[in-house]
Amino acid sequence: MRVFLAMLSHETNTFSNIPTDRGQFEARNLHYGGEIIEAYRGTGTCLGGMIEAAARLGATLLPSVAAAASPAGLVTKDIYGHVKERMLRDLKAAGAVDGVLLDLHGAMVPEGLDDGEGDLIEAVRAVVGPAVPIAVTLDFHGNLSDAMVRGADLLNGYKTYPHVDMGERGVEATEQLVAIIGRRLTPTAALRKPPLLPPLGNQGTARGPMRRLYDLAADMEKDPKVISISIFAGFPLADIPDAGFGVYVVTDNDQALAERLADEIAETAWKHRHEFIHTALPVREAVAKALAAPGKPIVLADMADNTGGGAAGDGTEILRELVRVGARSAVVACLWDPKAAALCAQAGVGASVTLDVGGKVDDRHGAPLRVTGVVRTLSDGRFVHRGPMARGLPGRLGTTAVLDINDVKVILISYRWQTLDPEMIRFVGIDPLDHKILVVKSTIHYRAAFEPMASEIIEVDAPGLSSSNLARFDFKRIRRPIFPLDPDTTYP
Numbered sequence: 137m138r139v140f141l142a143m144l145s146h147e148t149n150t151f152s153n154i155p156t157d158r159g160q161f162e163a164r165n166l167h168y169g170g171e172i173i174e175a176y177r178g179t180g181t182c183l184g185g186m187i188e189a190a191a192r193l194g195a196t197l198l199p200s201v202a203a204a205a206s207p208a209g210l211v212t213k214d215i216y217g218h219v220k221e222r223m224l225r226d227l228k229a230a231g232a233v234d235g236v237l238l239d240l241h242g243a244m245v246p247e248g249l250d251d252g253e254g255d256l257i258e259a260v261r262a263v264v265g266p267a268v269p270i271a272v273t274l275d276f277h278g279n280l281s282d283a284m285v286r287g288a289d290l291l292n293g294y295k296t297y298p299h300v301d302m303g304e305r306g307v308e309a310t311e312q313l314v315a316i317i318g319r320r321l322t323p324t325a326a327l328r329k330p331p332l333l334p335p336l337g338n339q340g341t342a343r344g345p346m347r348r349l350y351d352l353a354a355d356m357e358k359d360p361k362v363i364s365i366s367i368f369a370g371f372p373l374a375d376i377p378d379a380g381f382g383v384y385v386v387t388d389n390d391q392a393l394a395e396r397l398a399d400e401i402a403e404t405a406w407k408h409r410h411e412f413i414h415t416a417l418p419v420r421e422a423v424a425k426a427l428a429a430p431g432k433p434i435v436l437a438d439m440a441d442n443t444g445g446g447a448a449g450d451g452t453e454i455l456r457e458l459v460r461v462g463a464r465s466a467v468v469a470c471l472w473d474p475k476a477a478a479l480c481a482q483a484g485v486g487a488s489v490t491l492d493v494g495g496k497v498d499d500r501h502g503a504p505l506r507v508t509g510v511v512r513t514l515s516d517g518r519f520v521h522r523g524p525m526a527r528g529l530p531g532r533l534g535t536t537a538v539l540d541i542n543d544v545k546v547i548l549i550s551y552r553w554q555t556l557d558p559e560m561i562r563f564v565g566i567d568p569l570d571h572k573i574l575v576v577k578s579t580i581h582y583r584a585a586f587e588p589m590a591s592e593i594i595e596v597d598a599p600g601l602s603s604s605n606l607a608r609f610d611f612k613r614i615r616r617p618i619f620p621l622d623p624d625t626t627y628p
């Protein structure tokens with residue numbers, strides 16, 4: 137059995153002014169052919185799961201291209217065209233294949249296109265024809281479209297946020313694809329898109345509205361006629377018509393059942409839509425509360441400056457307040473500022489430097505902050521994820537410096553990456569447990585690893601492009617009305 141394999145993953149924040157170009161993919165992941173298997177085997181990723189399951193089931197993988205970049209603005213025509221062409225060329229060169237496995241995101245917006253995944257799946261379908269099954273794994277934040285559902289036989293969305301089930305979904309997609317190839321499954325799918333745009337802040341699956349929905353789905357999946365159910369909270373910071381919540385139910389040759397279950401989940405989500413509204417503490421209050429709290433570390437979640445949601449990662453408002461009140465001891469993890477990191481590297485360990493940190497990308501993450509501090513450590517930014525997310529996957533932060541401003545230690549990084557793993561603090565010589573305050577630039581993902589070690593977590597409403605306060609954004613192209621932008625929206 138020969139199965140074509142490719143990956144293209146990007147979560148596009150259309151409000152960001154950072155173009156996602158070839159350099160951004162090269163800094164993170166751009167692999168071709170057999171090196172994909174080497175890079176991902178044994179990792180907690182969809183590709184890791186696909187590789188493991190394919191080997192177990194005796195399927196031969198034909199790996200083409202694997203490309204991923206940190207969330208930012210529109211994916212440039214150049215890199216999208218390059219990856220798509222490479223994929224289609226390899227697919228044609230592969231000759232007859234029995235199936236196709238794609239690891240995509242679902243919220244990628246290339247320049248000139250609203251629906252990157254829909255475009256890609258349609259192009260792959262055009263090459264393989266209607267008879268070859270296509271299975272696709274998608275991120276929990278996918279903004280589902282008709283084109284994706286129409287083009288693929290099977291979509292498997294992550295069921296968790298923090299995304300700790302990527303490996304499992306890769307295994308599931310592969311096993312189900314093999315069953316479709318063997319004619320043991322005949323997928324029939326239903327899609328529902330209620331007019332709902334959940335902000336990121338209450339999308340977590342440990343509790344709240346998404347937990348309720350996934351518990352409901354887990355019950356439904358006990359029916360052997362149900363192949364799988366994916367409930368996409370969606371990525372709200374994409375000003376495209378299809379942004380937002382989506383329900384995808386796929387059954388074994390029972391369209392009516394798929395439609396009925398999809399309706400039930402969509403209506404339940406709608407009934408509880410107000411639970412998605414999120415509030416967080418203003419910066420000053422949050423810092424004061426952290427300093428007054430007993431125990432350590434207190435995690436201050438800088439939810440709106442999450443590079444994993446396409447924010448700049450160089451927000452300064454919480455740091456500014458920590459310095460203003462003379463907080464000690466605190467760690468800010470991690471602030472994206474290649475220029476400041478390079479200046480620290482030039483000065484060397486032990487040097488005292490005065491420089492502007494952060495606030496350089498745009499005017500939506502606070503102004504640059506002039507500070508004087510001592511360079512404590514320097515690193516090339518290579519580490520390995522050790523937490524529940526992406527365990528075993530190597531990470532690259534580029535030139536990394538720890539700048540100590542009167543016991544407020546700022547980890548300056550050169551490649552954008554969300555602070556989702558305490559290893560990003562440890563590998564530069566800082567013990568996160570030794571500090572009173574940990575500022576973590578992440579919306580939800582940090583919880584998987586930081587919740588067990590935190591004495592308390594305080595969610596902060598600082599400015600930034602991954603903010604859960606959707607009123608801060610000027611939406612122009614999303615379908616209207618949609619809740620909560622239009623509070624009086626009705627459904628069905």
Ligand SMILES: [Zn+2]
Pocket residue numbers: 275276277299
């Ligand atoms: Zn996601």
